[in-house]
Amino acid sequence: MSDAVVHPIQPIFNEDSRILILGTFPSVKSREGQFFYHHPQNRFWKVLAAVCETDVPSSIEEKIQFLLENEIAVWDVIQSCEICGSSDSSIKNVVPNDLSVILDHSKVNHIYANGNKSYELYNRYCLSKVGRDIIKLPSTSPANASFSLERLIEAWKVIK
Numbered sequence: 001m002s003d004a005v006v007h008p009i010q011p012i013f014n015e016d017s018r019i020l021i022l023g024t025f026p027s028v029k030s031r032e033g034q035f036f037y038h039h040p041q042n043r044f045w046k047v048l049a050a051v052c053e054t055d056v057p058s059s060i061e062e063k064i065q066f067l068l069e070n071e072i073a074v075w076d077v078i079q080s081c082e083i084c085g086s087s088d089s090s091i092k093n094v095v096p097n098d099l100s101v102i103l104d105h106s107k108v109n110h111i112y113a114n115g116n117k118s119y120e121l122y123n124r125y126c127l128s129k130v131g132r133d134i135i136k137l138p139s140t141s142p143a144n145a146s147f148s149l150e151r152l153i154e155a156w157k158v159i160k
């Protein structure tokens with residue numbers, strides 16, 4: 001059984017953001033916590049901290065400050081959809097986010113997908129409107145068990 005859900009989290013960016021990282025849609029844990037990559041098993045924050053050679057931010061305030069200091073914007077491809085729990089494979093009836101909210105008000109020159117599904121959805125729903133290619137990175141989700149933390153960090157170094 002899937003439920004129609006609207007994205008509850010505002011994008012994180014400012015006028016100095018140069019990098020945009022797009023996920024698909026917030027997990028149940030992220031929706032509950034009202035922030036991106038809130039599930040304790042998601043390796044997003046560990047990977048980015050390693051790539052930026054800094055400590056892993058813990059509070060939401062620290063995470064926002066970390067992103068802005070490193071000129072990184074974060075959002076998701078999907079504004080609303082039907083989804084079973086946190087399963088990307090169950091996503092249907094997608095309404096994409098309007099990425100111009102970030103792209104028209106920042107210096108973003110590279111867009112990265114956190115995983116295959118965000119890459120696929122961006123290309124399906126956003127590429128023709130945005131007109132900018134996206135670079136696919138391996139997902140930081142715990143569901144992507146084939147990638148160790150070390151392999152993720154190595155792959156994600158491309159953002160710097």
